[in-house]
Every structure is written in structure tokens, then in C-alpha cells.
Amino acid sequence: MRWVGDPLIGEGVVERRFDLEVETRVVPGILWTPEGAHGPRPIVLIGHGATRHKRVSHVLALARHLVRGHEFAVAAIDCPAHGDRRADRKADDIQIFADFLAEWSRPGSVDDMIAEWAATLEAVRSLEEVGDGPVGYWGLSMGTIYGLPFTASEPRVQVAVFGLMGLVGPTRERLAADALRVNCPVLFIQQWDDQLLPRPDVLALFDALATLDKRLHAHPGDHAAVPVEEVEFSISFLARHLGP
Amino acid sequence: MRWVGDPLIGEGVVERRFDLEVETRVVPGILWTPEGAHGPRPIVLIGHGATRHKRVSHVLALARHLVRGHEFAVAAIDCPAHGDRRADRKADDIQIFADFLAEWSRPGSVDDMIAEWAATLEAVRSLEEVGDGPVGYWGLSMGTIYGLPFTASEPRVQVAVFGLMGLVGPTRERLAADALRVNCPVLFIQQWDDQLLPRPDVLALFDALATLDKRLHAHPGDHAAVPVEEVEFSISFLARHLGP
Numbered sequence: 001m002r003w004v005g006d007p008l009i010g011e012g013v014v015e016r017r018f019d020l021e022v023e024t025r026v027v028p029g030i031l032w033t034p035e036g037a038h039g040p041r042p043i044v045l046i047g048h049g050a051t052r053h054k055r056v057s058h059v060l061a062l063a064r065h066l067v068r069g070h071e072f073a074v075a076a077i078d079c080p081a082h083g084d085r086r087a088d089r090k091a092d093d094i095q096i097f098a099d100f101l102a103e104w105s106r107p108g109s110v111d112d113m114i115a116e117w118a119a120t121l122e123a124v125r126s127l128e129e130v131g132d133g134p135v136g137y138w139g140l141s142m143g144t145i146y147g148l149p150f151t152a153s154e155p156r157v158q159v160a161v162f163g164l165m166g167l168v169g170p171t172r173e174r175l176a177a178d179a180l181r182v183n184c185p186v187l188f189i190q191q192w193d194d195q196l197l198p199r200p201d202v203l204a205l206f207d208a209l210a211t212l213d214k215r216l217h218a219h220p221g222d223h224a225a226v227p228v229e230e231v232e233f234s235i236s237f238l239a240r241h242l243g244p
Numbered sequence: 245m246r247w248v249g250d251p252l253i254g255e256g257v258v259e260r261r262f263d264l265e266v267e268t269r270v271v272p273g274i275l276w277t278p279e280g281a282h283g284p285r286p287i288v289l290i291g292h293g294a295t296r297h298k299r300v301s302h303v304l305a306l307a308r309h310l311v312r313g314h315e316f317a318v319a320a321i322d323c324p325a326h327g328d329r330r331a332d333r334k335a336d337d338i339q340i341f342a343d344f345l346a347e348w349s350r351p352g353s354v355d356d357m358i359a360e361w362a363a364t365l366e367a368v369r370s371l372e373e374v375g376d377g378p379v380g381y382w383g384l385s386m387g388t389i390y391g392l393p394f395t396a397s398e399p400r401v402q403v404a405v406f407g408l409m410g411l412v413g414p415t416r417e418r419l420a421a422d423a424l425r426v427n428c429p430v431l432f433i434q435q436w437d438d439q440l441l442p443r444p445d446v447l448a449l450f451d452a453l454a455t456l457d458k459r460l461h462a463h464p465g466d467h468a469a470v471p472v473e474e475v476e477f478s479i480s481f482l483a484r485h486l487g488p
Contacts, residue, residue, distance in 0.1 A: 192460070203443075215462065215473070216460065217459060219460075220458060233477075
């Protein structure tokens with residue numbers, strides 16, 4: 001784990017950019033911690049959506065709220081073909097989405113991302129100011145495509161927020177199988193008029209989650225129109241399960 | 245409106261039992277207000293579920309939280325064939341449910357209940373300690389069967405919590421038509437494994453609600469297993485829309 005540049009410090013939050021080597025890949029990430037943090041604390045891992053990146057506004061807002069309001073640590077990494085993992089930093093969304101679809105279709109894509117999240121978790125928990133506290137995961141859409149299999153494979157994840165995904169696409173069978181291994185409390189967010197995802201496929205993924213401590217929250221609107229209400233609920237949900 | 249017996253006063257909450265004459269019927273109700281209340285305040289009307297009554301434990305808990313935590317007024321009335329409207333106060337749940345199904349099937353059942361809620365609202369708002377503040381409605385299952393048409397007919401209702409109901413039963417067409425007239429913010433609660441209600445019929449009722457400010461919250465479990473989480477969310481949802 002190598003720090004990149006200087007920390008950004010503001011309103012009680014320390015933001016540090018890092019690079020992490022995982023197998024042959026360099027994974028760019030950000031760690032947010034409370035200013036002056038000492039000792040172990042809960043950590044939330046945030047997986048961004050397709051065409052976005054580790055510091056997109058709602059990820060940043062969620063991270064800052066969890067750090068300021070609850071003294072948690074938060075980490076986010078760029079997915080393959082996104083953010084600082086792209087050579088062409090000015091690619092348009094259509095190009096990035098096309099690259100993501102190719103990556104999603106690549107055998108090993110999910111397992112590689114699981115390895116990256118596991119390595120990130122290991123690295124940040126080795127820091128004294130993060131330590132071995134409880135772990136949560138938050139990720140919608142592409143953040144669920146990769147984060148749900150990660151959660152299924154990672155017993156240290158004690159609570160998760162998923163959504164904006166269904167049993168569709170190249171890894172739908174993997175998603176269905178991994179959902180049967182998710183046993184932690186889950187908040188699942190659906191957009192009722194999602195133009196990317198048929199309702200029945202979304203409901204089937206919620207249905208497949210093994211845990212009985214799950215709740216589906218659905219709102220009108222298209223894929224990306226998740227209301228602030230669910231960011232607020234995510235924060236209180238994560239805090240309730242990870243906090244003291 | 246005639247008060248029945250003495251007020252119950254405890255932990256800041258005044259509970260008063262009343263009878264109200266509506267057409268030829270006597271409607272038994274309860275009004276909860278903050279101790280020492282003066283002047284107008286928001287009021288929440290609570291419709292109980294089939295086989296329950298106006299003072300069943302979750303209605304009482306919701307009322308007390310809204311009064312204590314938010315200084316609201318709360319009113320609940322017994323539905324026909326329930327609570328103090330029964331001659332045989334010791335009837336078993338099967339008998340009460342059978343009587344409710346007969347009542348639900350009676351033409352005019354919904355309109356009679358709308359008249360009873362409207363009269364209740366009028367009566368309690370005429371009290372100085374309730375006044376003409378904003379109005380909310382909370383009612384699941386039978387509380388939605390009657391409360392959704394009431395909300396559709398009553399422009400003073402500014403926010404509603406519905407659920408545990410779908411487009412089923414003798415008034416399903418009325419429900420579908422009235423849903424198209426519900427324009428206030430709505431929380432809709434579903435039990436994912438509801439043994440009384442097929443999922444598609446429940447989702448169809450949520451879908452039919454005209455308002456775009458609606459959210460579906462679904463949890464595992466049977467009809468009556470709504471978790472405390474949704475009582476808590478109901479309180480903050482009602483408070484956000486009715487409070488200062």
C-alpha cells in the first residue's frame with residue numbers, strides 16, 4: 001500500500017489516496033478516516049457504479065457522513081476500466097460503459113475484483129487508525145455485481161447495502177449462486193422504473209438473498225435516480241449494525 | 245363527540261376515549277394528545293388491521309411515540325365489527341375475520357368508513373388542543389382497505405402509510421381506482437412472504453398509486469410480521485412531512 005500525494009483534510013475528515021498492488025494489477029483507492037483517529041473502528045467499503053469512480057459525489061458524501069457522524073473509516077477503490085485505472089482519463093460514458101461490459105464478460109472478472117477488495121480490506125485494517133473493527137459494504141449497480149460476490153466470500157462483512165441490479169447479464173448465474181451465501185443484514189435498493197433492469201429480475205435477486213434480515217426499498221424513477229432518503233437510510237442502517 | 249370515562253394520563257400523553265355519532269352509527273375512538281397541549285398541531289389518524297382494534301399494542305405504541313416525540317395529536321377508531329363496536333367482546337379472531345369479510349363485501353362499506361374518518365377528523369380538529377394542523381394517515385391491511393380510499397377522498401391528508409394489501413378482494417377495483425387519486429407522499433409496507441397476499445397483487449397496488457413520492461419497503465415474513473424498523477421509519481416519515 002503506497003500513499004499517493006498529500007492527505008486532504010477538511011471538517012474532521014482525512015482523505016488519503018493510495019495505490020495497492022494486487023497480483024499484477026495496481027488498484028487505486030481512497031481511505032477516509034476521522035481527523036486524529038486512533039485505534040480500531042468500523043470500516044465501510046464502497047463500490048462505485050459503472051462509468052463512475054471511487055470519488056464520485058455520492059460516494060464522497062456517504063464517506064464523509066460515515067466518518068463525521070459515526071467515526072467510521074471508509075475505503076473505495078476504482079473498478080477495472082474506471083477512474084485512475086484508465087489511461088484515457090477523458091473517455092466518455094459510452095466508452096467507459098462499453099469497456100465495463102467487456103470486463104464484466106471476461107471470465108475471472110468477478111474473482112479478480114474479490115481479490116482486490118480482500119487485499120484492500122487487509123491493507124487498511126493493518127493501519128492502527130483502522131484496525132480490526134467490524135466491516136460493512138455499500139455498492140449499487142456495478143457495486144452489487146462485484147460487491148455481492150465479495151460479501152458472499154468474505155465472512156468479515158457484517159452488513160451490506162446492495163441494489164440497482166438483478167439476475168441479468170454475464171454473471172447472473174454467479175450472482176444467483178452467491179446470493180444464497182449472503183447471510184448478513186442487507187438493505188436492497190430498487191428503482192421502480194429502472195430502464196436498465198426488468199422489475200422481475202431485480203425482485204428475483206432480492207428474493208435469492210439467503211439472509212432473513214433483508215429489506216427492499218423501492219422508489220419511482222430511472223436507474224440512477226436513487227433519492228437522498230436512501231443515502232440517509234444507508235447511513236443509519238450501517239451505523240446501527242456496525243456502531244457501538 | 246362524547247367523552248367516555250376519565251382520561252388516562254401517563255408519561256406526557258393524555259389518552260381520551262370518545263364516541264362519535266356518524267349517521268345512525270356510534271363510532272368508538274381514542275384521541276391521544278400531549279399533556280398540557282394548547283393550539284393547533286399535526287394529527288395522525290391510525291386505522292387498525294382486521295381482528296385488531298383501536299388500542300392494539302402497535303397502534304398504541306405508534307400513538308405514544310408521535311405524541312411524546314413530536315407533540316402530534318393521534319386518533320384511532322374501531323372499524324365496523326371490531327373492538328367496542330362488537331356486542332360479543334370475547335369473539336375469537338376467526339369469528340371477527342368472518343364478520344369483517346361480510347362487512348367488506350357489503351356495498352357501501354368503504355363509503356361508510358370514509359364518512360366515519362371524515363367525521364372523526366372534523367370532530368378532533370374542532371378541539372383547541374388539536375386544531376387545523378396538517379393531517380397524516382397510517383393504516384396497514386384493513387387499515388389500507390379503508391384508509392386508501394379515505395386518503396384519496398380527503399385533500400387534507402398530506403402524507404400516508406399504507407401496506408399489507410394488494411389489488412384483491414371485494415373492493416379491488418375501488419382500490420385500483422382510488423390509488424390513481426392518491427397524490428400525497430406514501431410509505432408502502434409489504435411483507436415478502438405474506439401468506440394472505442400474492443406478491444404481484446401487492447406490487448400492482450403500489451404501482452397504481454399516482455404519487456411519485458412513494459417508497460416500497462418489503463421485509464421477509466408473513467402478513468403480520470412487520471418489523472419494528474418500519475414502525476420507527478413510519479414515525480420519522482410522518483414527522484418529516486407533518487412536522488415544522
